[in-house]
Amino acid sequence: MTETKKEPKVVGTVVHYYGHPHVAVIRCKGDLPLGTHVQFLGATTDFEEDIDSMEYDHHKSVFAKEGEEVGVRVSERVLEGDCVYAAI
Numbered sequence: 497m498t499e500t501k502k503e504p505k506v507v508g509t510v511v512h513y514y515g516h517p518h519v520a521v522i523r524c525k526g527d528l529p530l531g532t533h534v535q536f537l538g539a540t541t542d543f544e545e546d547i548d549s550m551e552y553d554h555h556k557s558v559f560a561k562e563g564e565e566v567g568v569r570v571s572e573r574v575l576e577g578d579c580v581y582a583a584i
Contacts, residue, residue: 504581508535510574511565519567520574526582528560536570538578545571 508522514537520536522528535544549569550557560566 504535504583507532508534508551508580508584509582510538510576510578512576513570513574514567515573518570518573520570521565521567521569522560522563522568522580523565524560526562528566533583535570535581535583536578537581538575541572541574541578543572544583 505526507526507528508524511523512521513519514521521522528550530547530550532547534547536542547568548574550560551567552560552564557566
């Protein structure tokens, strides 16, 4: 029996990174709930983690909709243009 690999779903793109608080601003291309396991992938970026902190318009949030820009805490540096995938 052969397994069919599913393509990872793009949930957003990094539009800005704040180094001191380690926060990435993500423009969502799909719905993104708090707790989602994501992969940040770019030219020099490749790591996975759970989204454990999210803010929209400087207020804590538990869900981001397509088109919104949210700040999420990250453990590693990311770059503008890095893709954010829902990790499988």
